[in-house]
Amino acid sequence: MSKEYVVGVDIGGQSAMIGIVDRRANILARSRMDTKVYGEADAEKFMDDLCANIRKIAEHVDWDNIEGIGIGAPNGNYYQGTIEGAANLPWGKGVVPLRDYIAKKTGKPVTVTNDANAAAIGEMHYGNAKGMTNFIEITLGTGVGSGIVVNGQMVYGHDGFAGELGHTCAVRYNGRQCNCGKVGCLETYASAIGVARTAREWLDMSDEPSTLRSLEVITSKDVYDAAIAGDSIAKKVFEFTGQKLGESFADFVAFSTPEAIILFGGLAEAGDLIMKPIVEAMEANLLSIWKGGKVKVLRSGLKDSDAAILGAGALAW
């Protein structure tokens, strides 16, 4: 007989969220653990602590009634069940055998995928992609991630790492240096860090007055607040960011022609400030067969904090 609950785990550079999820996508209990305290040699310690935290939160339900554990993580590999070469996890830069280790230690089946894929799976089951068989989820956070669904299936590619649209080239010449080692990646423009970088560059290049000039450190949230308050440079930063995203989206459409591109994460909260320039730039760069709103650009229908847990959980059913 099938069981009532799964555990969904969302691992990030700052923290990991753990939730107990039922078949109706209710999160019955959740807990949080710090991930940034684990150093390069601490992968095993992290996994031991994660297992302990899973056991602890599972006390809310009957352990035998847990079907399995789904984990979304940066550079999570669905085929291998590993984290591999994760730039933002000191303990995840090598190959971490997450699936096999946790499965052995908990006695439950474990499924691993990357964090953006988990968000896409959550969106497909519980969010704005319900009923869609072709869509792309773009996660706009510290980095830019993506989960691609074609013919109702996740695109994992030949090796399990497919869907790294944040590292497609947005600016070929004189592009920005990316953490990944490449130059001009979409992520260097459209992530939270990219937005702050654009703001700093533009403040340096002009004499235009801006409330941002008084700040020692500028975050994308500061740029958003300034734009909402009418700051001209801040508004232009969002226009530029949206333009870069929209140009790239037009190429994504030429690839898999999704019904919708769905934006998830902090930057998507900026609403029209970012959505309007995205749609304009995308439409301007589409082949005529796709122009005129044929491909929707939507905001995620999931609460930021829930999507990855729900998506990871959905993996485990």
Next chain:
Amino acid sequence: MSKEYVVGVDIGGQSAMIGIVDRRANILARSRMDTKVYGEADAEKFMDDLCANIRKIAEHVDWDNIEGIGIGAPNGNYYQGTIEGAANLPWGKGVVPLRDYIAKKTGKPVTVTNDANAAAIGEMHYGNAKGMTNFIEITLGTGVGSGIVVNGQMVYGHDGFAGELGHTCAVRYNGRQCNCGKVGCLETYASAIGVARTAREWLDMSDEPSTLRSLEVITSKDVYDAAIAGDSIAKKVFEFTGQKLGESFADFVAFSTPEAIILFGGLAEAGDLIMKPIVEAMEANLLSIWKGGKVKVLRSGLKDSDAAILGAGALAW
């Protein structure tokens, strides 16, 4: 009981090829018809003549033993069974109801897809993609087409038009004007016409001696012959073309991470002249997880003239 033969039809701007194909991919008979004689108002006349040609070539076998008809055509839509907005077919610029018309007239089931998808299906069944579940076929002809296979299935997208990688942006600023109306499309650099255009531009910009200077009209074949003979400008044209392709391929890998990208069509015949710069530029632009030959770049295993007929035929089984 299932039947022994299918009809495969490959429609192009110059001609249409029709073949009778058996289950072992033998082409038992083939014929050719001119397509460029049909004007804007001649879509119905073209379809009538195509049906007559199919009937005629089918005399080689028993008509009742024909399972169906598969057609590959520019802007062929798998879902709708139409040709729609085909820039290179005067009679195909509107919406041509190919599937329904031919099916009614012949009494056989008809399946339509675009020409590059048909080549990919041929490659998967009979060529170098045999056994692969994730690969991309790139057709390098007058234009640049693509057929994408993910999880063993063609990527048709939400509307049946997915996989137009020739119209992803290769050069964002000061890119070349494309026939499609956009600027900087890969097709403007990597098609046969793009190669000739590069050669002409470079001859104009330099004083370097070149055997190409004596030609009134330069074709990609001329550039190839000159490069093979050691002409320095011609060799650099191939390096540049390969670089543009390789840079774009790196972005395609970030999307669907295929086991291989397979090149089909005239330009692929240039061998190392084009393959070497493609692989170099692709590797230089890949994320480190994919570097080092993890994604193969291969030439098609199909004869140019057979691939689309076999692919279109495979659609009909």
